[in-house]
Amino acid sequence: MRFTIFQESRKGQRKVNQDRLAYTYSRDTLLLVVADGMGGHVGGEIAAQIAVRLFIERFQQEAKPTLKNPLKFLQDSMLRAHQALGSYANQFSMLETPRTTCVACVIQSNYAYWAHVGDSRLYLFRQGGLIGQTKDHSKVQYLVDQGIIGANEVVDHPDRNKIFSCLGGLVDPVIDLSRRTPLRNGDLIVLCTDGLWSVYPQEEIARALTGTPILKSSPTLMREAELRGGPEGDNLSVIVVRWGPETLADEPTTTITETLGLGEFQTEIDRTLTLTDRKGAQRDLTDDEIERAIAEIQATIKRYRR
Amino acid sequence: MGVTNQALPSGYQLLNYRIDRQISRGGFSIVYRAFDDGGGPVAIKEYLPSSLVLRTEGDIVRASTAENLTSFRYGMKCFFEEGRALAKINHPNVVRVLNFFRANETVYMVMRYERGRTLQQQIQMRQDQVSERLVRHVFMHLLNGLREVHTHKLLHLDIKPANVYLRTDGSPVLLDFGAARQTLTNTRPKLAPMYTPGFAAPEQYREPDRLGPWTDVYGIGASMFACLAAFAPQAADARLSEDHLVSAKKIWAGAYSDNVLEVIDWCLRLDPHERPQSVFALQKAIRDIPPRKRKLTFLDTLKKKLFSEVV
Ligand SMILES: Nc1ncnc2c1ncn2[C@@H]1O[C@H](COP(=O)(O)OP(=O)(O)OP(=O)(O)O)[C@@H](O)[C@H]1O
Ligand SMILES: [Mg+2]
Secondary structure: OEEEEEEEEEOOOOOOOOEEEEEEEOOOEEEEEEEEEOOOOOOHHHHHHHHHHHHHHHHHHHOOOOOOOHHHHHHHHHHHHHHHHHHHHHHOOOOOOOOEOEEEEEEEOOEEEEEEEOOOEEEEEEOOEEEEEOOOOEHHHHHHHOOOOOHHHOOOOOOOOOEOOOEOOOOOOOOEEOOOEEOOOOOEEEEEOHHHHOOOOHHHHHHHHOOOOHHHHHHHHHHHHHHHHHHHOOOEEEEEEEEOOOOOOOOOOOEEHHHOOOOOOEEEEOOOOOOOOOOOOOOOOOHHHHHHHHHHHHHHHHHHOO | OOOOOOOOOOOOEEOOEEEEEEEEEOOOEEEEEEEOOOOOEEEEEEEOOOOOOOOOOOOOOOOOOHHHHHHHHHHHHHHHHHHHHHHOOOOOOEOOEEEEEEEOOEEEEEEEOOOEEEHHHHHHHOOOOOOHHHHHHHHHHHHHHHHHHHHOOOOOOOOOHHHEEEEOOOOEEEOOOOHHHHHHOOOOHHHOOOOOOOOOOHHHHHOHHHOOHHHHHHHHHHHHHHHHHOOOOOOHHHHHHOOOOOOHHHHOEOOEOHHHHHHHHHHOOOOHHHOOOOHHHHHHHHHOOOOOOOOOOHHHHHHHHHHHHHO
8 A cells, every 4th residue: 555644633722632543554454543532521532542542453453454344344443432431431430431523444455434423524535626525423514404504604603512423422323434435546535623624624625735745734734723723722633644655745755555564553643642552562473374374475476477 | 602593404305395405594594495396496495583593403493482482473474575575576587486385383485496696796706897787787687677576566675786696697686575574673673683784775774664666776776886896885874974975976987987877876865865766767867878888880880981981
C-alpha cells in the first residue's frame, strides 16, 4: 500500500482533550479511528481512549495481514467497544458509563469501508468533490432530514450537540456501515470530530486539502480551525489520508507498507495525548503462521514461474 | 574459542536436495551449494542467525532458551520477507527462487545456482582500474533488475558489491533480499547489524518512514563509487554529522567521463529528495552519458574516406 497520512488533535480552549485518534496498518490493510469522548459525561476521555485502543488491538489480532471481512470487523469492534465501556463502568462502580462517538475506516485492496456512531465524521473527496460521507446520529441531522431546518442551520442550532447514538450509552448503539467503496489514487479520506467540522464546512476542507501536499495543508487547516473556534473552541481532531503515492509533495512522504514483516504493525496513537504506555506489540511467529507463510511463498513461486 | 553454528555436512540429504558444500556464512544465514534430484546445482540458503547459537551438532536447530527462541522466530520474519519478495520476481538480473520449505526446525530457500563471483570479489581482485565500460555494463543491467524489484513495490535496502553477483558471462545478478531487516534493530538488538556502513542511505539510520526507491539509488551510487575506489564511501550517519566524502568528480577527474562521475555524486546526495527519484531516472542519466570514444560507424568511415580522397 502507498499513502500519505496526517493526524492531529488540538485541545481548542477546553481544559482537557477528550478526542482520541489513532491509525495502524499491516502490510496490506490500514485502519483509522477517531473518537470524541462525551464531555457532559464522566470520563469522556477514558471512553474515547478505550474505544480507540480496542479497535487497534482487535485489528492487530485479525489483520493477518488482511481482514477477512472489513465491514464485519468494524461492526463487531463498535459493539465490543460499547460493551467494554459497560464493563469498565461496572468494574469501577461508576454511576454512569463513559460515552464516546466513534468513526473508523478500513482500507484494504484499494477499497474503503467505514462505520460510525454519533457525530464524528468521515468525508471522502475525489478531485475536490465529495463522493462519500457519514451522516450524523444527531437531533439536528434528523431535523435536516425531515426538512425542518436547512443544512446551514446545523452548526448554530442550540441542540447541535445532542446525539442519539454513542458507544457506552444506555441503549445499544446505532451503527452505520458504509458500502465497499473503491478508491483511486489521489482520493482524500478525512476523519474528524465536530470540533473541526462545526467550524470548517465540508467544501472548505475539500478546497484546503486538494491540490497541495496534505502534510503541508493539514496543519494549516487545523491551526485555522482552532482560531475559528474562538474562546469557546472545542477539541478538534483530524486524520487525513491521501491514497496512493504522493505526487504533489516535493519530498518523499509516501508511506510504503511493503517493508513491514509478516504479522507486524505500525501504529500511531495521537502522539501528544496518549494516556497510557504503548506496550511493544511484538509477538513471535506461531507454527501456524510459519506454515502459512511458507505456503504463501510456494504459491507465489508457482504463480510467477513462467 | 567462541561456539559457532554447525553447517550441514557435505552429502547431507535435505529433502530432495543433497548438500555439496558451504559457500558462504553471513549474519543471518548459511548458503550451500547442493544438487537437486536431477543432479543440477542449486544454492540453498538456510536461516540460521549467527548471533544465536542454535546448532552445535547434528542437523536440528534448537533454541537453548525461551528468549533465544523468540529472537529466532522473530528474525524468521525477515527470511520470509526475502522469500516473499523474490518469489514474485522473475528477471534475469535478480536471483531466482525455486523453492522454499521448512525442515530441521528452521527454513530454507532454494535458488538457482549462479556461477561467477560477487562484485565485491571482483573489485578486490582487480589490480588495475575498473574500466568505465565494465561499470556501465554491470550497473545498466543491474538497474534493470532493480527496476523490476521496485515495480513489485519492494525495496532491496542492502545494495552493495557483496550482494551483486557477476556471472561468468559478465551479467550481474542482484542477491540477498533480507529486505525488512531494518525493522529488527530497535527491538531485538541480538539480531541487529542491519545496514552496511558506507552503502546504507542516511534515511535508513534515521528516518525509516522516508525509505523509497531513492534509498536503493544511494546504495547503487555507493556501489559504483566502491567499484572505482575499491573501498566504500564514508558511512552516511557519519556524513550527516561531518561530511568528508570527496566527490567522485574530484577524485577521478579525467580518469572517467564527467557524466559517470556526476551520476555517482548525484546518487550519493544525503538529501533523499536530491537523488534520482527512480531507477528509471537514473538509467536515463546513465544512458544519456555520451560514450567516451565512439566506435566509427560505417558512415563515419565512409566520410573519412571520401574526405581523404577529396584532399
Ligand atoms: N544463487 C546463488 N548462486 C551462487 N552463489 C550464491 C547464490 N546466492 C548466494 N550465493 C553466495 O552466497 C553469498 C551470500 O549470499 P547472500 O548475500 O544472499 O547471503 P548473506 O549475505 O549471507 O545473507 P545474510 O546477510 O542474510 O546472512 C553470496 O555472496 C554468494 O557468494
Ligand atoms: Mg549478502
